[in-house]
Amino acid sequence: MTKMKRFLAIVLAVVMCLAIVGCDKKDEPAAPAASTPESSAQTVAATEDNADNTTSSGTLVMATNASFPPYEYYENEKIVGIDAEVAELIAQKLGMTLEIKDMEFSSIIGAVQTGSVDFGMAGMTVTEERLVTVDFSDTYATAVQSVIVKEDSEIAAVEDLEGKKIGVQESTTGDIYATDDFGDENVKRFSKGNDAVAALSAGIVDAVIIDNEPAKNYVAANEGLKILDTSYAEEEYAIAISKDNTELKDKINAALAELKADGTLDAIVAKYIPEN
Numbered sequence: 001m002t003k004m005k006r007f008l009a010i011v012l013a014v015v016m017c018l019a020i021v022g023c024d025k026k027d028e029p030a031a032p033a034a035s036t037p038e039s040s041a042q043t044v045a046a047t048e049d050n051a052d053n054t055t056s057s058g059t060l061v062m063a064t065n066a067s068f069p070p071y072e073y074y075e076n077e078k079i080v081g082i083d084a085e086v087a088e089l090i091a092q093k094l095g096m097t098l099e100i101k102d103m104e105f106s107s108i109i110g111a112v113q114t115g116s117v118d119f120g121m122a123g124m125t126v127t128e129e130r131l132v133t134v135d136f137s138d139t140y141a142t143a144v145q146s147v148i149v150k151e152d153s154e155i156a157a158v159e160d161l162e163g164k165k166i167g168v169q170e171s172t173t174g175d176i177y178a179t180d181d182f183g184d185e186n187v188k189r190f191s192k193g194n195d196a197v198a199a200l201s202a203g204i205v206d207a208v209i210i211d212n213e214p215a216k217n218y219v220a221a222n223e224g225l226k227i228l229d230t231s232y233a234e235e236e237y238a239i240a241i242s243k244d245n246t247e248l249k250d251k252i253n254a255a256l257a258e259l260k261a262d263g264t265l266d267a268i269v270a271k272y273i274p275e276n
């Protein structure tokens with residue numbers, strides 16, 4: 001009888017997971033532009049959310065969304081990129097082991113807030129809205145929102161986006177700005193940035209609004225696309241930390257300050273973003 005109950009519980013859990021995944025995937029085109037394995041040795045399955053992830057356990061758990069080159073992306077099943085490398089060095093300075101959890105970008109803030117991860121690092125922009133629910137470290141990078149269009153597009157400036165279909169990664173600042181400026185009905189949201197870019201190539205959307213460095217990577221990886229000259233918004237990236245964990249915030253800021261002062265941060269950025 002208990003066996004049966006447990007079996008039913010498992011079936012129910014699987015059905016719920018499938019339902020959640022099913023909902024998440026509704027906007028995704030069939031084939032993503034780049035391959036991003038769903039799991040790897042480096043990441044932890046979402047089901048381990050209840051594990052002890054407190055900073056005292058020796059493991060520092062980072063939430064990210066690893067389809068955002070050059071900040072975080074997969075290379076041979078491993079998550080690499082500027083954020084992954086900086087986080088690794090922060091963990092080292094804290095005497096801890098870094099563990100990276102890959103998840104939907106829209107889930108990161110919640111994961112930080114509930115404490116299922118220690119921090120979120122995902123090319124994440126500091127915004128007033130996010131500061132209501134989480135704290136941010138000192139900033140470690142600046143970015144601008146870029147507009148990607150097809151090479152032969154008639155869209156030449158931000159104003160030309162009026163009435164056009166705009167692809168964005170869900171819950172990103174690109175999503176927020178596009179929705180505010182051009183209306184919810186004109187914004188198509190995707191779970192990954194490269195899915196939005198694939199939709200642009202396929203003619204499903206007319207433009208994609210996304211951070212400049214990932215934009216350059218996506219355009220390099222996909223024929224027939226270009227980035228408009230105008231930048232749409234300027235922003236700063238930082239690490240999201242729970243409001244309850246000022247101790248960790250202070251330690252991360254101290255580690256970041258060292259990495260900035262001794263040139264390590266610049267070296268990592270230069271490795272991933274060659275001067276153009």
Ligand code: ARG
Pocket residue numbers: 064065066067068072105122123124125126169171172173174193211
């Ligand atoms: N900077 C933007 C934001 O904070 C986009 C970040 C997307 N990051 C990612 N790893 N997919 O909303």
